[in-house]
Amino acid sequence: MLKVKLKPALRFSFAxxxxxxxxxxxxxxxxxxxxxxxxxxxxxxxxxxxxDNKIFSDAGIDPxxxxxxxxxxxxxAMAAGAADIIxxxxxxxxxxxxxxxxxxxxxxxGSGIAGWFLVVPKDSTIKSVSDLQGKKVGITSAGSSSDxxxxxxxxxxxxxxxxVPLGGAGLVPNLESGNVDxxxxxxxxxxxxxxxxxxxxxxxxxxxLPPVLGDLWVSPDSYIxxxxxxxxxxxxxxxxxxxxxxxxxxAVSIIASNDGVSQEVAKQEFDEIYKPLITDGSxxxxxxxxxxxxxxxxxxxxxxxxxxxxxxxxxxx
Numbered sequence: 001m002l003k004v005k006l007k008p009a010l011r012f013s014f015a016x017x018x019x020x021x022x023x024x025x026x027x028x029x030x031x032x033x034x035x036x037x038x039x040x041x042x043x044x045x046x047x048x049x050x051x052d053n054k055i056f057s058d059a060g061i062d063p064x065x066x067x068x069x070x071x072x073x074x075x076x077a078m079a080a081g082a083a084d085i086i087x088x089x090x091x092x093x094x095x096x097x098x099x100x101x102x103x104x105x106x107x108x109x110g111s112g113i114a115g116w117f118l119v120v121p122k123d124s125t126i127k128s129v130s131d132l133q134g135k136k137v138g139i140t141s142a143g144s145s146s147d148x149x150x151x152x153x154x155x156x157x158x159x160x161x162x163x164v165p166l167g168g169a170g171l172v173p174n175l176e177s178g179n180v181d182x183x184x185x186x187x188x189x190x191x192x193x194x195x196x197x198x199x200x201x202x203x204x205x206x207x208x209l210p211p212v213l214g215d216l217w218v219s220p221d222s223y224i225x226x227x228x229x230x231x232x233x234x235x236x237x238x239x240x241x242x243x244x245x246x247x248x249x250x251a252v253s254i255i256a257s258n259d260g261v262s263q264e265v266a267k268q269e270f271d272e273i274y275k276p277l278i279t280d281g282s283x284x285x286x287x288x289x290x291x292x293x294x295x296x297x298x299x300x301x302x303x304x305x306x307x308x309x310x311x312x313x314x315x316x317x
Contacts, residue, residue, distance in 0.1 A: 050241030115187025151298025
């Protein structure tokens, strides 16, 4: 048998190459496709913060982030197999499941409905909700939070108006041009436009509605079953990002820079939106069911049972 004797230096080099190879194999980050909603909505800021601060990479995750025009668009992308986890909600998950789009909510997101307003231009003749009868109201998309809130307004006040899907970026220009008479604004657009005096709020939903849970992280059943390890790591990174952002002394400046708003508006957004964000991944069933009931009242009747649209399998680690 032929025996090859390596010189010490060669043995060291060969071992170093092997160590480097296996190290790269074992530490390779797993790519996860993450869907968020508009550039300025809080999930986008949180995920980008986690990426910038290496929270995801430390968890072994390489997020491939796509920013969608609305929650409805994000859900459609997930249904088409283009996303592994998205910011979604109970209504789209329940109606989708009833239609054979199998996904579940895997963790709570925003706590409450702060920052959501129904607004009109400052010089509008619309003075109250009843004046919306027969008007056009801008929303982001069908099945989105703005759609549910607008449906609730119509049913709760016994009025009819036309809902016009415009995407998040289309709300302000279409309201200013007169293409719609009113619109559903979310933070920071709502805070910025109201503080500028360009619009008047007709409804502040945070003051009208009981506590609800409308923002949750959602993942397809197939990904939950086949990629539970990657999903758990992603969820861990998301909530660690939330916690660290809430305690970051530069958080307000980060919001102001990302959203293109003043420090004052960014501070309001941080206090009312970011501080109350869920940090432990918990899903409040009562608040979530209340949101679903609102959707049903607004005409979304084909919904799957509550117990089939969420899982508590993913505990924050």
